[in-house]
Every structure is written in C-alpha cells, then in structure tokens.
Amino acid sequence: MASLPTPPATAAGATTKTYSSSFTTTSPAVSSWPVFAQSSKKCSIKSLKHKVSCNAGSSDNSLNNLDRRNVLLGLGGLAGAVNLTSVPSVGASPLAAPDISKCGTLPLSGFKPGEDTPTGGDCCPPDSSQILDFEFPKNQTFKVRPAAHLLSPKYIEKFNLAIKRMKELPADDPRNFLQQAHIHCAYCNGAYTQSSSGFPDIEIQIHNSWLFFPFHRWYLYFYERIMGSLIDDPTFALPFWNWDTPAGMTIPKYFNNESSALFDPKRNQSHLQAVIDLGYNGADADTTDVEKVTNNLAIMYRQMVTNATDPTSFFGGEYRAGNEPISGGGSVEQSPHTPVHRWVGDTREPNGEDLGNFYSAGRDTLFYCHHSNVDRMWSLWKMLGGKHKDITDEDWLNTSFVFYDEKKNLVRVYVKDCLFTNQLGYDYQRVDVPWLKSKPVARVPRGGVAKKLAGKIKQTKDVSFPVKLDKTVKVLVPRPKKSRSKKEKEDKEEILVVQGISYDSEKYVKFDVYVNDEDDDVSAPDQTEFAGSFAQLPHKHKGKSRSKTNFRAGLTELLEELGADDDENVLVTVVPRSGSEDITIDDIKIILV
Numbered sequence: 001m002a003s004l005p006t007p008p009a010t011a012a013g014a015t016t017k018t019y020s021s022s023f024t025t026t027s028p029a030v031s032s033w034p035v036f037a038q039s040s041k042k043c044s045i046k047s048l049k050h051k052v053s054c055n056a057g058s059s060d061n062s063l064n065n066l067d068r069r070n071v072l073l074g075l076g077g078l079a080g081a082v083n084l085t086s087v088p089s090v091g092a093s094p095l096a097a098p099d100i101s102k103c104g105t106l107p108l109s110g111f112k113p114g115e116d117t118p119t120g121g122d123c124c125p126p127d128s129s130q131i132l133d134f135e136f137p138k139n140q141t142f143k144v145r146p147a148a149h150l151l152s153p154k155y156i157e158k159f160n161l162a163i164k165r166m167k168e169l170p171a172d173d174p175r176n177f178l179q180q181a182h183i184h185c186a187y188c189n190g191a192y193t194q195s196s197s198g199f200p201d202i203e204i205q206i207h208n209s210w211l212f213f214p215f216h217r218w219y220l221y222f223y224e225r226i227m228g229s230l231i232d233d234p235t236f237a238l239p240f241w242n243w244d245t246p247a248g249m250t251i252p253k254y255f256n257n258e259s260s261a262l263f264d265p266k267r268n269q270s271h272l273q274a275v276i277d278l279g280y281n282g283a284d285a286d287t288t289d290v291e292k293v294t295n296n297l298a299i300m301y302r303q304m305v306t307n308a309t310d311p312t313s314f315f316g317g318e319y320r321a322g323n324e325p326i327s328g329g330g331s332v333e334q335s336p337h338t339p340v341h342r343w344v345g346d347t348r349e350p351n352g353e354d355l356g357n358f359y360s361a362g363r364d365t366l367f368y369c370h371h372s373n374v375d376r377m378w379s380l381w382k383m384l385g386g387k388h389k390d391i392t393d394e395d396w397l398n399t400s401f402v403f404y405d406e407k408k409n410l411v412r413v414y415v416k417d418c419l420f421t422n423q424l425g426y427d428y429q430r431v432d433v434p435w436l437k438s439k440p441v442a443r444v445p446r447g448g449v450a451k452k453l454a455g456k457i458k459q460t461k462d463v464s465f466p467v468k469l470d471k472t473v474k475v476l477v478p479r480p481k482k483s484r485s486k487k488e489k490e491d492k493e494e495i496l497v498v499q500g501i502s503y504d505s506e507k508y509v510k511f512d513v514y515v516n517d518e519d520d521d522v523s524a525p526d527q528t529e530f531a532g533s534f535a536q537l538p539h540k541h542k543g544k545s546r547s548k549t550n551f552r553a554g555l556t557e558l559l560e561e562l563g564a565d566d567d568e569n570v571l572v573t574v575v576p577r578s579g580s581e582d583i584t585i586d587d588i589k590i591i592l593v
C-alpha cells in the first residue's frame with residue numbers, strides 16, 4: 001500500500017535535480033511534509049444525508065492558524081537564483097507559446113459571438129507588443145493554499161472581494177474576470193495554432209497530454225497573483241476544493257450565496273448541496289451518499305496510486321511541436337478531473353455550461369478551486385516517492401505558454417520553471433489524505449477467470465479491430481509475461497492500454513474498464529475489478545469534431561490483489577457510460593514499461 005514519506009524534521013536545505021546535461025535546477029527540499037498546522041475536524045461518513053457531518057475540532061481554520069514560522073520559511077535567497085528560462089534546447093521540438101496576435105475566432109459549440117465576451121465574438125486576449133520572460137519574483141511572500149471547506153469567514157470575504165474586483169475591471173483589461181476565463185477557452189478550443197513552432201495548420205490543445213498539469217499550474221499562478229494584487233494582499237492564496245476527502249465532497253456553501261461574486265447561476269441545480277460523484281457518468285447514479293464517499297476514495301486511490309505508477313501514466317502522453325494531442329491524458333486528468341467538471345456543469349444549458357464544457361469552464365469561480373486541488377494532486381503524487389517523478393524529456397521542460405501577470409505584462413513561462421510549488425512561492429495546507437488507505441478490495445478471488453472463459457470470449461488476436469463501443473465489450477488480453485518476480489515488478493509496471501479511442505469531441509464521453517470481472521453486473525469503483533475510467537469533456541476542434549486518444553490503467557498491483565498473477569490472459573470489460581454510441585477502439589493490449 002502506498003504511503004507518503006515520513007515527515008522530515010525540517011524543510012531546510014535544498015536538493016539539486018539534474019534533468020539533462022544542459023541544465024540543472026535547484027529546489028527547496030520538496031520534503032516539507034507536513035509543515036503546516038492541520039485542521040482537527042473529524043468527519044463522519046456514516047451519517048451522510050446530503051451533507052458530510054463534521055465536528056469542528058479547532059473552530060478557526062483560517063490561515064492565521066498556521067504556523068507563521070513555517071509559512072515564512074519559504075524561499076530565502078533562492079528565488080532569484082533559479083531562472084532557467086533562457087537555456088536554449090538544441091535540436092528539440094518543444095511546443096512554443098502561441099503568437100497571440102494570430103489568435104483566431106472559431107465556431108465554438110454554444111458560444112454566441114458578440115454575447116458576454118469582452119472582446120466581442122471570440123476568446124482571444126488583448127494583444128501586446130511586448131513579451132517578458134518569466135523571472136522568479138524576488139522576496140516573494142510565501143502563500144499557503146487552504147482547503148476551501150475550511151475557510152474562515154474573513155478569508156471567504158477576501159476571496160469574494162478579489163473576484164468582485166476582477167469582475168469590475170474594464171472588459172479589455174487582461175485581468176478582467178471574463179478575460180481570465182477566456183484563457184482556458186483560447187488554449188482549449190483551437191483559437192491558437194502552433195504557428196510559432198512552425199506548424200500554422202495544427203492547433204494548440206493543452207488537455208489530453210503531458211501539458212495538462214503544467215499549463216493549469218501556470219494559469220492558476222497568475223490568477224492567484226492577480227487576485228492578491230487586486231485586494232492588496234500578497235499572502236492571498238487560491239483555496240483548493242478538497243473533493244478527495246469526505247468533508248470536502250460538496251460544493252463549499254459560500255459558492256451558493258447568490259449575492260456573492262463567487263456565485264455562478266450555471267451549475268447543476270440538484271448538485272448544489274449534494275455529495276459529489278467523482279466517477280460521474282453524466283446522470284445521477286443510484287447510490288447512497290455513503291456509497292458515493294466510499295467509491296470516491298477508491299477512485300482516488302486507483303487514479304493516484306494504481307494508475308499513476310510512472311510519469312506517462314500520471315501526466316499523460318507526449319505532445320511536441322507538430323503533434324496533434326492524441327497521446328492521451330494522464331490518470332487524474334481523465335478522472336476525477338473531468339467528471340468533476342461535468343458534475344458541476346448545468347444540465348439546463350445546451351453544452352453543460354459553465355464547468356461542463358472547456359470553453360466556458362473558467363467562467364465559474366469554482367473552476368479555479370477545482371484546479372487548485374488538481375494541482376495539489378501533482379504535489380501529492382511526487383511525495384509518494386519512487387518512480388513518482390517529473391518528466392525529464394526536454395521537449396516537455398522547454399514547452400512555453402504566455403499569460404498576463406498582475407501588472408498586465410504578457411509573460412512567457414516554461415514548464416521547467418513550474419515543477420516545484422515552493423519555487424513559485426506557494427504550498428498546500430496539509431490535510432488528511434484518506435484515499436491513501438482506500439485501496440479497493442476484490443469481490444471474490446479472480447484467478448483463472450480468462451482460462452474459464454476461453455472459447456466463450458474472443459482473444460484480442462481474433463477480434464477485428466476497430467471495435468465499436470455501442471455496447472459493453474469483453475475481450476481476453478494476453479499478458480507479455482505472467483508470474484513475474486518482485487524485482488521484475490519493481491523494474492517494470494504492467495499496464496493495460498486501450499489504444500486509438502476515436503470519439504466525438506463535442507460530447508461528454510466516458511467509459512469504465514474492469515479486469516477479470518465475469519459478472520454481468522460489474523463491480524463498483526471500491527472493488528479491485530474496477531481498473532479506471534476514460535473521460536473527456538466536450539470541446540470544439542478546428543474543422544473536425546472527432547478526436548483520437550489512448551487510455552492506460554496499471555495492472556501490477558491489481559492482478560496481485562485479484563489472485564490472477566499466474567494467468568496468461570486477462571479478461572478486460574469496457575463498459576460505455578456516456579456519449580459512447582460512436583466510440584471506436586483500435587486495440588486493447590498489455591505492455592510492460
């Protein structure tokens with residue numbers, strides 16, 4: 001079972017990480033676990049009835065409660081010393097930041113040109129004649145992002161005020177609320193091409209690949225700085241929606257206050273006080289709140305532990321200049337990230353606005369708290385140690401984006417500068433991580449399942465791919481090697497790959513994958529047989545509505561748990577859940593990586 005490393009006595013000291021012969025970066029030891037004061041709320045999931053009940057332990061959970069010494073230990077003299085942005089990369093093909101002067105209008109689903117867009121008809125930012133290269137701010141104030149459900153009234157007030165001021169800015173100010181929302185729209189719906197990388201006919205898409213985590217980290221970094229500067233409080237940090245812990249599994253109440261700047265009328269009205277379903281299929285499941293919480297924790301374990309054993313599985317596949325983003329999103333991007341969007345989005349709206357569609361997601365203030373927690377998952381994942389490390393490929397590290405900062409400067413940033421939140425001047429409030437102890441359990445031992453079904457269910461070699469996913473697909477998949485030794489398992493992870501998933505990108509698409517589950521009524525997420533979910537949020541591409549991508553799930557631990565480690569074949573069941581009438585799959589295989 002995975003566990004976070006034991007906290008070191010002090011977070012002082014720095015580690016130097018070498019990425020390649022061309023440069024190194026110094027970061028504060030990312031070992032400051034757990035530095036900050038914990039909330040002592042105790043929450044019970046037994047008594048769930050449309051809300052999680054918690055006994056307030058320490059009642060004031062504002063940041064004033066945090067240990068100031070720890071908050072301030074921050075960066076010291078480090079900040080200015082690690083500017084890596086000018087290191088050229090030779091012969092590589094990282095995706096270059098878009099040329100925003102070439103940002104294009106496009107036919108967005110549900111996007112009404114001229115209506116509630118500050119720029120009248122598209123989601124492009126104001127142009128700028130000057131681009132600054134990012135430098136780590138000198139003497140920055142260290143910030144701690146708090147859990148959204150634990151905010152003090154004072155903190156909620158600040159949050160509200162910051163958003164209110166963003167909304168009041170002139171429409172063409174790049175810090176304006178809608179302008180900020182449009183950053184997401186522009187980077188996700190094909191408004192930018194790869195022209196600055198020499199590929200003017202290929203769009204930029206920052207989802208569905210290894211760019212997902214770094215893009216959103218930078219996006220929030222500037223968003224947070226803008227909020228802080230508008231309320232003149234450099235300590236202000238973006239709260240995270242702690243949907244991975246029982247007490248955080250509802251929309252924090254203050255988002256529902258109609259007179260608050262945080263309010264968004266376009267949310268699913270039956271979910272305003274409901275317990276979230278991190279495996280949301282696009283319609284409410286017939287499960288009790290207690291079951292939802294249990295399933296949510298199991299989904300977290302699956303996606304953060306079982307299905308995130310290596311960098312590609314966690315971050316997503318590679319995406320370089322000249323590529324279409326088809327390599328596949330990482331485990332957390334697909335689920336719970338995508339189902340959370342869809343669960344909040346308003347079913348009364350034509351495209352699940354606001355959170356349920358990429359173009360409109362940034363118009364809901366909850367988006368930023370949702371992504372703050374997604375970003376926190378990156379930090380937590382690295383704390384798991386072992387192979388849980390950032391990608392070292394130079395094309396990833398040298399990918400760049402542009403954002404407007406709090407002074408309205410257009411700034412170019414690189415992926416390699418956002419790997420350590422401490423360097424960026426923030427960290428997350430330490431709260432309990434219950435899913436680490438929520439490993440799914442097997443319903444019954446599942447060894448020998450494939451053998452029993454031989455002749456009844458086809459082997460992959462006898463299936464004529466591509467197969468349609470208009471109904472449940474069951475197939476026997478051969479393993480590259482059975483009964484591997486402990487050492488072999490440590491060296492290489494056994495991974496199930498669903499390859500070449502072709503789908504309609506304007507729909508919410510989801511399917512679940514089960515392993516060795518021979519029953520017709522497949523298992524729930526808290527059972528070992530559930531291997532993971534593929535999920536895609538609707539978005540429009542230039543000139544085409546179909547996308548193609550891949551899905552991965554980790555099998556090493558799962559097959560051990562099922563008692564199926566000595567089996568030659570694995571029974572894989574793919575169950576369509578949403579928008580899958582016209583999904584096709586090119587191949588299903590098992591690889592060792």
Ligand code: C2O
Pocket residue numbers: 184188207216337341361371
């Ligand atoms: Cu850029 Cu949560 O999506």
